[in-house]
Amino acid sequence: MPQIESTANQSQDIVEQLRMEIITGRLEEGMPLREVSLAERFQVSRAPIREALKQLAHEGMVESKPNCGMRVAPASSESMQELVIPLRQTVESFALKSIFAELSEADFQEWETLLEEMRTACETRDYAQLTELDIKFHQSIVMKSPEQGLMSIWVTLVSRLRRHFLAGFQKPNDPMKVYYEHVAIVAMFRTGKLEPSMQALISNID
Amino acid sequence: MPQIESTANQSQDIVEQLRMEIITGRLEEGMPLREVSLAERFQVSRAPIREALKQLAHEGMVESKPNCGMRVAPASSESMQELVIPLRQTVESFALKSIFAELSEADFQEWETLLEEMRTACETRDYAQLTELDIKFHQSIVMKSPEQGLMSIWVTLVSRLRRHFLAGFQKPNDPMKVYYEHVAIVAMFRTGKLEPSMQALISNID
DNA sequence: TTCTGTTTAATTGTGAACAATATTGCAATT
DNA sequence: AATTGCAATATTGTTCACAATTAAACAGAA
Secondary structure: OOEOOOOOOHHHHHHHHHHHHHHOOOOOOOOEEOHHHHHHHHOOOHHHHHHHHHHHHHHOOEEEEOOOEEEEOOOOOHHHHHHHHHHHHHHHHHHHHHHHHHOOHHHHHHHHHHHHHHHHHHHOOOHHHHHHHHHHHHHHHHHHOOOOOHHHHHHHHHHOOHHHHHHHHHOOOOOOHHHHHHHHHHHHHHHOOHHHHHHHHHHOOO | OOEOOOOOOHHHHHHHHHHHHHHOOOOOOOOEEOHHHHHHHHOOOHHHHHHHHHHHHHHOOEEEEOOOEEEEOOOOOHHHHHHHHHHHHHHHHHHHHHHHHHOOHHHHHHHHHHHHHHHHHHHOOOHHHHHHHHHHHHHHHHHHOOOOOHHHHHHHHHHHHHHHHHHHHHOOOOOOHHHHHHHHHHHHHHHOOHHHHHHHHHHOOO
């Protein structure tokens, strides 16, 4: 999001909430999103709801048919995902490179917290929560980058891969695999070696 | 834009107009965009203006400071452009590949028309117009692709390169160069050979 | 003068009513 | 029974009025 300083306004909160519900699959594909229903649910007027939906439409999370309403967008085609995955790898690598030298202990603490939550999500097989945490981890890397507009690009890409997340989690035999992978990533970050860190991050994106 | 069928609504028209004015440099960097002023100019209320500005903000054309208004976003950093150029090449190649087999005479006619306009723009040294036509040419390729959401990604990338256009046009000795390059691209498309066509398209993106 | 705090104005954020458009259901007709 | 036309409903698109927030102007004291 191209906001210079993010003050908490209603529509932004709604965007983040709806985005996560779509990514995690709590809101199924094709489900219509009515402005009045959402307005009642979030206890606000239609205006902030409209803004939120418009933004999600631009991100690719929902589809808009003029005068006919929004609905949760269907998953991207296989070929589309094959296009987007390397794009996402490139963007996140770039983000990591731009922040790597200035990583502080506070950054690592933030990630350690996420890792703990990820561990419990793995243990309880809470795939929706796991998806959310995975997204948040990668998002945090992009968010730390001082490059303006990188986040907008990243969000637009990730929304096309949202199905990829859930699908990827449910197949592996070892349900802790996702957790271990991210532990390895953070550990590699701590070594201070850029190239292997980028490699670890990239290999996690597929 | 993720609209399934594009009916002409006001905010969309405003988006396209403002986007072109920013890309072509008619609206200078840092210039504030006030909702009421724009509402008066376009003879509409603030709501469609707000929607247009929000969309442009997500595309990276304008920056938004909450409760403080929008302004034309400054150009991307050099490193950012170096990131985005190959991304754009990848996206447009993908788009071309997805439409190449079904190109019709109508498509070529559309391009020929653009080429003619491009020629006169080159002859009259109208760099703003030339920028607009260049964008429209590449945009048309992405637009023809049936892949949903490709346009959103493309727009987000191009907005980061908008300075690149104007700068690239004003330097070459031969002012017709831009025209010739696009003529060559379309001619290559007509041969029906995919790989060289993609190469021609890519080489034009730098 | 320079700094600080307060007031004032400008601007965005939100709410609510109205208009325009698309969808749905129903009836009349073939 | 299937189809077409029409009315009723639901939904979005737009306008206007108001609240909340921010930035600027200004006065007063060190």
